[in-house]
Amino acid sequence: MLAVLHRSVPDPRGWIRIDGDRTNPARHTAPAYPFDPPDSSELPRRLYPLEAEAAVAALAVMAEEWQSEPSPVRSRPDLNTVLADARTLLDRYGPTARYWTNATAAASDPAPDFVAAGLQGTGSHGFLTSEYLNGLDLLDDLGLIAVNDDEVGVFWSFGAY
Known part of the structure; x- marks a missing residue:
């Protein structure tokens, strides 16, 4: 996982990687930008296991905007389509x-209701750089x-100003 965050490994299926920050000069200051991955010894304190349907819901709410969300996933008429799309993406992993x-909500429950909480109601351990680069504060x-x-x-999913 850390190698993926650092973008130091290719896709095992040879699929093209989407990396919009590939040429971002911020990578010179923070090579894993926008991430600041913790040491592997920190991962057990920052990551929590999820049941499969909770993973689908977490991925689905990533379709929301962090700031001023006009229509959270939970209130969209296409909620089932958004969940189906998330399920399709995760089906790749079998x-x-x-x-x-x-997400800290998963610390005590491997099946938190991400759809009900939405992005703004979901706290987490940050994996983001604290560097203020190129006018973007994550x-x-x-x-x-x-x-x-x-x-x-x-x-x-990232929220930024």
Whole structure:
């Protein structure tokens, strides 16, 4: 997972990676930008296991905007479509996939209701850089990690000013 955050490994299926920050000069200051990944010894304190349907819900709410969300996923008429799309993405990892999140709601419950909470109601352990680079201040994040025997998927949502 850390190698994915640092973008130091290719997709195991050879799929093209979408990396909008690839040429961002912020990478010279913070190579994993926008992340500041913790040491591996910190991961057990910052990540919590999720049940599969909670992982789907976490990914679905990443479709929301962090600031001034006009229509949270929970109130959208296409809620079932958004959930189906999230399920399709996670199906790549197969039925034996395991999931983790940095959302603190999962610390005591592996099936928090992310859809009801929405992004703004979901606290998390930050994996973001604290560097103020290129006029962008990163404030909030929600991450989902999917793991199977062959690969790791990292999905993240950022709130910024």
